[in-house]
Amino acid sequence: MKPEAPSNSPVGQSGEAEFLGDPISPISGGRVPRHVAIIMDGNGRWATQRGLPRVAGHRAGTENIRRVIERFADHGVKYLTLYAFSTENWQRPQPEVRALIRLLHFFIRRELANLHKNNVRLQMLGHLETLPDWLQRRVQSAIELTSGNTGLVLNICFSYGGRDDIVMAVRRVIEEEIPASELTEEVLARNLSTGTMPDPDLVIRTAGDLRISNFLLWQAAYAELYFTDAFWPDFGREDIDIALAEYGRRKRKFGGLLPEDIEAFKTP
Ligand code: FPP
Numbered sequence: 001m002k003p004e005a006p007s008n009s010p011v012g013q014s015g016e017a018e019f020l021g022d023p024i025s026p027i028s029g030g031r032v033p034r035h036v037a038i039i040m041d042g043n044g045r046w047a048t049q050r051g052l053p054r055v056a057g058h059r060a061g062t063e064n065i066r067r068v069i070e071r072f073a074d075h076g077v078k079y080l081t082l083y084a085f086s087t088e089n090w091q092r093p094q095p096e097v098r099a100l101i102r103l104l105h106f107f108i109r110r111e112l113a114n115l116h117k118n119n120v121r122l123q124m125l126g127h128l129e130t131l132p133d134w135l136q137r138r139v140q141s142a143i144e145l146t147s148g149n150t151g152l153v154l155n156i157c158f159s160y161g162g163r164d165d166i167v168m169a170v171r172r173v174i175e176e177e178i179p180a181s182e183l184t185e186e187v188l189a190r191n192l193s194t195g196t197m198p199d200p201d202l203v204i205r206t207a208g209d210l211r212i213s214n215f216l217l218w219q220a221a222y223a224e225l226y227f228t229d230a231f232w233p234d235f236g237r238e239d240i241d242i243a244l245a246e247y248g249r250r251k252r253k254f255g256g257l258l259p260e261d262i263e264a265f266k267t268p
Contacts, residue, residue: 031248033201035079036072037223039215042207042231055099060233062103066111069120071240073152079197080154081125083215087161090130104158105135108142119151125193126160153197162217165193169218194219202247206232224250 040061047057065082072080085100092100115122122142131139169191173183189195200216203223210227212220226243228235251258 032075032077032244033224033247034077035081035198035200035202036077037081037083037200037203037216037220038068039083039203039205039213040232040235041205041209043233045207046231046233054096057231057233058096058100058103059106062107064233064235065107066114067236068240069115069152069154070118071237073118073120075240075244078152079200080152081157081194081200081216082155083157083160083213085126085158085160086214087127087159087164088214090159101131101135104131104156105138107156108138112142112145115154116146116149119149120146121149121151121153122146123153123155124158125155125165126158127164128158130159155194155197157215160193160215162212162214162219165216166218168193189218192218199223201252202226202243204228204243206230206235222252222254224252 043057043061044054045057046060047054050056069080084104089100090097112122124139124143128136128139166188169188172191173187178187194216199219199221200223203212203216203220204226205211205213206228208227208229212225216223224247226246228239228243230239
C-alpha cells in the first residue's frame, strides 16, 4: 500500500501541501488517481441477459466488489467510493429495495474480516438512519472495527445523493452559525460527507450510460470521467487496468494551463 500523498484537488480540503501530480503506481508505472469513485451500473441487464431475476445481478455485483477493491489497492489508489444505493433508488419496487438492503448486510458479513485483514478502512456515506436499526448497528460496528486501518479507504454510498449531500452541508453551515461572508468553497466542502477526503480524480460508470446520476456532484467538479460498456458484475481486473491507463493519458488542467501550453504563449 502506498504512503499518504497530498491532495491533487485545486481546493485543498485536508490542509496538506498541494500538488498537481498523482502518485506513481508501482504496477502500471504511470500516474494513478488518488480517489476513484464508481457508479456500479448494469446489474439488472447482466441478470436479464442470463434469464435471471434482477436481484441475482445485484448479488453478482456485490460479489464483484472484492476483486475491484483488491485491484485498485494493488495500483495504489487510496480512496474508493462506490455508489450502492441512491436517494432516488427508494422509488424502485419494494422487493428490489429490500434485496439491496439485505445485500449491504451480506456484503458486511462476507467481507468484513477480509477488509480488516487487508487494512481497509470502511466508511459509509449517505443516510444510514434509513436502514433498519439492527443493520445500522452492524454497519456502525464494522466502521468502528476498521477505523484505525491505514490502507485503502472504502466508502460505500447508501441512500446517497449529490444534491442531498450539498443540502446537508448547507444545513450544517447554518447550524454552526457561520456568517454568510465567511462561507467559502473550502468551508462548504469540509461540511460535505466527503469533508476529510480529497475530491475524486476519476469517476467510472459501467454499463454504457453517459450520466452522473446525482453522484458526488460537488466533488466531481474536476474529476476525469470514464465510461465503459461492461456491466458491473463483469467489470474486472482488465477493465480496471484499461481505465487507469486511460486516466494516465488524460491531461488534467483544473481550468488552468499545462506548463507546455504556457511555454507556447512565450514570445521568443
Ligand atoms: C445499478 O444497476 C445498480 C444499483 C442500483 C445498485 C448497485 C448495487 C450493487 C452493486 C450491490 C449492492 C452493494 C452493496 C455493498 C450494498 P441497475 O439495477 O440499474 O442495472 P440496469 O441499469 O442494468 O437495470
